Amino acid sequence: QQQVKQSPQSLIVQKGGISIINCAYENTAFDYFPWYQQFPGKGPALLIAIRPDVSEKKEGRFTISFNKSAKQFSLHIMDSQPGDSATYFCAAGGNTDKLIFGTGTRLQVFP
């Protein structure tokens, strides 16, 4: 019940395309859903996050879509750029200190 399932494991997108990464969770106590971006040799960095009181949040080219009834959320990267090539992790948290991370999606954006 503590798992967060993430797909796909890897994603190849052409420059200018849309990258979509999906996550699903089981624990209905989760009420905070961040996405982290990680470059090789670096720690994860917060990209964007959503609370379940809204169904969508947009920051620049990055959008989170949230479906509470389906217990799913996704990250959309519009106009994907080679500099977006990284590993992306979804995570979930609640009234506790810890974050539960998905297994990651390696995104490669080709020019």
Add this chain to the structure above:
Amino acid sequence: GAGVSQTPSNKVTEKGKYVELRCDPISGHTALYWYRQSLGQGPEFLIYFQGTGAADDSGLPNDRFFAVRPEGSVSTLKIQRTERGDSAVYLCASSLRGGLSYNEQFFGPGTRLTVL
């Protein structure tokens, strides 16, 4: 304005040895977290400190793992009798406040531990 720093960046040790991994959080951050990231996986929670005390150590895999934060700033993760399965990147994160996961956690670059 420095971020979270971790030392060493890489540590190679032999099976059965003792290792210490250090984390310097962002100045003023009261909460500190340790995560472990195995190859191809997401970070896995180990322990959370609020100030000097371990508020949640439910993620520590066994009693070979121990962490301290004696003055409420720097933290050390200690692993006794290392095993090959302990090989991973150990990440430290800090946040201004703790207790709730939506307080943004800032991660360090990690220490890559290899147990031969």
